[in-house]
Amino acid sequence: MSSVLPLWIPSGIEIGPFTLRFYALAYIIGILLGAWHLKRMSRRPGSPLTPEHVDDLWVWATVGIIVGGRLGYATFYDRSLWTSGDVVKIWGGGMSFHGGLIGVLVVMGLFAWRHGIDFVRLGDYVVVNVPFGIMLGRIANFINGELWGRPSDVPWAIVFPGAGPDPRHPSQLYEAALEGALMIVVMLVLFWRTRARWRPGLLSGVFLAGIGLARFVVEFFREPDAQLAEFAERTGLNMGQWLTIPLILVGVLLVVRALRRPEVAEPAEPAPTASD
Numbered sequence: 001m002s003s004v005l006p007l008w009i010p011s012g013i014e015i016g017p018f019t020l021r022f023y024a025l026a027y028i029i030g031i032l033l034g035a036w037h038l039k040r041m042s043r044r045p046g047s048p049l050t051p052e053h054v055d056d057l058w059v060w061a062t063v064g065i066i067v068g069g070r071l072g073y074a075t076f077y078d079r080s081l082w083t084s085g086d087v088v089k090i091w092g093g094g095m096s097f098h099g100g101l102i103g104v105l106v107v108m109g110l111f112a113w114r115h116g117i118d119f120v121r122l123g124d125y126v127v128v129n130v131p132f133g134i135m136l137g138r139i140a141n142f143i144n145g146e147l148w149g150r151p152s153d154v155p156w157a158i159v160f161p162g163a164g165p166d167p168r169h170p171s172q173l174y175e176a177a178l179e180g181a182l183m184i185v186v187m188l189v190l191f192w193r194t195r196a197r198w199r200p201g202l203l204s205g206v207f208l209a210g211i212g213l214a215r216f217v218v219e220f221f222r223e224p225d226a227q228l229a230e231f232a233e234r235t236g237l238n239m240g241q242w243l244t245i246p247l248i249l250v251g252v253l254l255v256v257r258a259l260r261r262p263e264v265a266e267p268a269e270p271a272p273t274a275s276d
Helices: 022-042 051-076 080-084 097-115 119-127 130-144 171-193 202-218 226-235 239-260
Strands: 012-015 018-021
Touching: 018 022, 022 051, 022 119, 022 130, 051 097, 097 119, 097 239, 119 202, 130 171, 130 202, 171 202, 202 239, 226 239
Parallel strands: none
Antiparallel strands: 012 018
């Protein structure tokens, strides 16, 4: 038997006249958690980053996520935002994962060039932390009752306010589980329990292929954006699925390339001195 998403779930946390939206809160917590974990990673031997780099990088990354995510949504999902001028109204909702990814790649490129850091190795360290934000963002989507799934008769189907009377897949939670929780486990195990970080491009490739495959699968259960429903019906795939195909291909190529090349050299231990 399906359940109804409670109507009493608030849209955010009321702080006087200001409402901190759950989606914004998810972004904030995800960025802070990612920055904290990246700083821990930067202290491990062989890191291309210093803890000081991390403080600077996450300011750049935040800008890339927000600007890229919004412009990506306007470009891939709702081009009317460009003509209406509403593209700057981020508070009105509408962010694209693929746009945010492009935005982060751009600022990472600028950051790597400015600090003389290898771009591929920088990416390997950053992508380990991205699933934190994805998981929290999808949970916020579920709480907000948005980006719901297709109609379904599965026992856990939910009637979302504003989505009509039909029970639907809670596809936001599917994404939180696959793109978020599962990828968190995979990336953390690879970084902390294997030598993956010594093979440039391996972590980035696993992330791109994994996140792309997870998104491709979940899109079968997700309701297409209203303005793109006809496109999905005509092409047989949602816009999100078409956009994930390049991610999967690039990810696989990076993994193959990383495994065929030798590991980077570990920094040598300092030679003992006479006083040691």
